[in-house]
Amino acid sequence: xxxxxxxxxxxxxxxxxxxxxxxxxxxxxxxxxxxxxxxxxxxxxxxxxxxxxxxxxxxxxxxxxxxxxxxxxxxxxxxxxxxxxxxxxxxxxxxxxxxxxxxxxxxxxxxxxxxxxxxxxxxxxxxxxxxxxxxxxxxxxxxxxxxxxxxxxxxxxxxxxxxxxxxxxxxxxxxxxxxxxxxxxxxxxxxxxxxxxxxxxxxxxxxxxxxxxxxxxxxxxxxxxxxxxxxxxxxxxxxxxxxxxxxxxxxxxxxxxxxxxxxxxxxxxxxxxxxxxxxxxxxxxxxxxxxxxxxxxxxxxxxxx
Numbered sequence: 001x002x003x004x005x006x007x008x009x010x011x012x013x014x015x016x017x018x019x020x021x022x023x024x025x026x027x028x029x030x031x032x033x034x035x036x037x038x039x040x041x042x043x044x045x046x047x048x049x050x051x052x053x054x055x056x057x058x059x060x061x062x063x064x065x066x067x068x069x070x071x072x073x074x075x076x077x078x079x080x081x082x083x084x085x086x087x088x089x090x091x092x093x094x095x096x097x098x099x100x101x102x103x104x105x106x107x108x109x110x111x112x113x114x115x116x117x118x119x120x121x122x123x124x125x126x127x128x129x130x131x132x133x134x135x136x137x138x139x140x141x142x143x144x145x146x147x148x149x150x151x152x153x154x155x156x157x158x159x160x161x162x163x164x165x166x167x168x169x170x171x172x173x174x175x176x177x178x179x180x181x182x183x184x185x186x187x188x189x190x191x192x193x194x195x196x197x198x199x200x201x202x203x204x205x206x207x208x209x210x211x212x213x214x215x216x217x218x219x220x221x222x223x224x225x226x227x228x229x230x231x232x233x234x235x236x237x238x239x240x241x242x243x244x245x246x247x248x249x250x251x252x253x254x255x256x257x258x259x260x261x262x263x264x265x266x267x268x269x270x271x272x273x274x275x276x277x278x279x280x281x282x283x284x285x286x287x288x289x290x291x292x293x294x295x296x297x298x299x300x301x302x303x304x305x
Contacts (some may be wrong), residue, residue, distance in 0.1 A: 006118050015044045019174065027111040029104065029140040034168040035073040037250070037275040038147075040280045041297055042066050042159025058226065065089065065295040069284045070100065071251060071273050077171065078104035080117050082282040083251075085271045085284050086121070087295055088157070093284055095269055096123060111137040114149065121164070133161060142164065157185065163277040166250050176250040178220050180278035183305035187283060189298040193230060206231030212240065212256075212298070225257060250274045253279070270298075 043065045064243035070084025083097035100119040107113040117131040135146035146161035168216070191208030208272045216226035220243045228236035239259050256268045285296030 001042075011198050025140075026109040027107055027113075027137060027141070028078050029074075029078040029107060031111070032078070032104065032107070032137060032144075033074050033076050034141070035166045036163040037066075037166055037273040037282055037298075038072055038082070038161065038163050039297070040066070040068045040159045040161045042157060066159055067259060067271055067284060067295060067297040069282045069297075070097065071249060072100065072102050073164070074102070075102070078107070080104075084119075087286070090290055091121070091123075092286060093117065095253075095271065096122075097271075098122065104266055105132075111141075112194050113137075115146075116176075119245045134161065135163075137160070139161075163282070166273075166275045175273060176278070177245055178218055178246060180250065181216045181220060181222075181244040181252065182218045183216060183278075183302045185212075185214045185216065185300045186303050187281075187298045187300035189283075189285075189296060191230070191285075192295040194294070195231070204231075210298075212268075212300075213265065214240070214300075216244055220246070245272065256285075268296075272298070272300075 006174050010011045046152075066086075068084045068086040070082055072080040072082030074080035080102040082100050082102065084093075084100055085095075085097060086093035094107070098121070100117055102117050104113060104115045112135070114132060114134050118128070120126050120128040129152045131151045132149045133146040134149050137145050142165045144161075144163040146163070148158060151157055159180050162241060163300060183258060184264040185211075189210035189212060191210065193206050193208050195204055195206055211227040213227075214222045216222040223239070223241045223246060226236070226240050226246045228238070230236065237263070241257050242254045244254045246251055251271070251273050254270050256270050258266045260266065260267065268285050268287040270285055271284050272281050273281060274281045279302050281300040284300035285298070287294060287296075
């Protein structure tokens with residue numbers, strides 16, 4: 001075999017190997033079996049009169065932001081059980097995880113399909129709702145994206161859902177623990193903050209962006225720095241600290257302590273889920289500001305260990 005033929009054979013072999021490595025076979029319910037970290041982020045349509053809205057979750061403004069973060073485990077039968085935390089306009093689902101059932105109602109060989117979420121929102125008048133989503137799974141079920149088809153609990157809301165597999169069936173989730181959060185992390189955070197009406201602000205909602213740099217020890221204790229741009233105010237740099245508690249199911253809880261320039265210290269309870277062996281995470285700020293509701297969604301990535 002001469003040199004040119006050897007080169008062509010090698011190139012052909014590499015192409016076949018690449019296709020085999022990245023190819024995805026026909027989807028079955030077993031393809032989507034396993035435990036996933038889930039996030040859903042979006043907002044409602046404009047409602048001129050919030051008092052007439054079918055779902056009373058809006059600020060007295062034109063936009064109701066929505067974000068939910070949680071976890072679901074699918075069996076080989078296409079039925080999943082899990083939990084989530086939610087913020088929807090004035091609705092704060094609270095610090096306790098809310099149970100949810102997810103049922104795959106359609107699955108095509110090309111990994112497109114539909115599923116239904118069923119859950120009961122807590123509160124003085126608990127309401128049970130069903131949400132139907134269309135999804136597209138990829139990378140042999142390691143990830144999926146979704147959009148709502150019908151939302152009985154909040155029909156005006158629209159969002160994008162992201163799913164990242166934490167483990168396949170039979171794999172132990174108990175590998176998650178303090179070591180999962182050990183290392184340095186960068187979190188990007190999107191906020192909507194309602195400002196109080198005073199001599200410095202009108203009654204308005206400010207868009208807000210944060211970079212959080214956290215160094216987490218094996219004990220879960222961390223220190224870090226918050227970099228922020230909020231509405232017209234920029235170049236905000238503040239120290240932060242706290243303790244990260246990671247559960248065996250890869251969810252976590254922490255109170256993010258922030259010291260402001262005037263010396264005031266504030267605590268923001270964060271709830272979220274780790275995935276990709278602790279390399280990435282979702283986070284949701286569950287704090288209510290005294291003058292209104294804060295929407296706060298974060299995604300984190302480990303940058304060193």
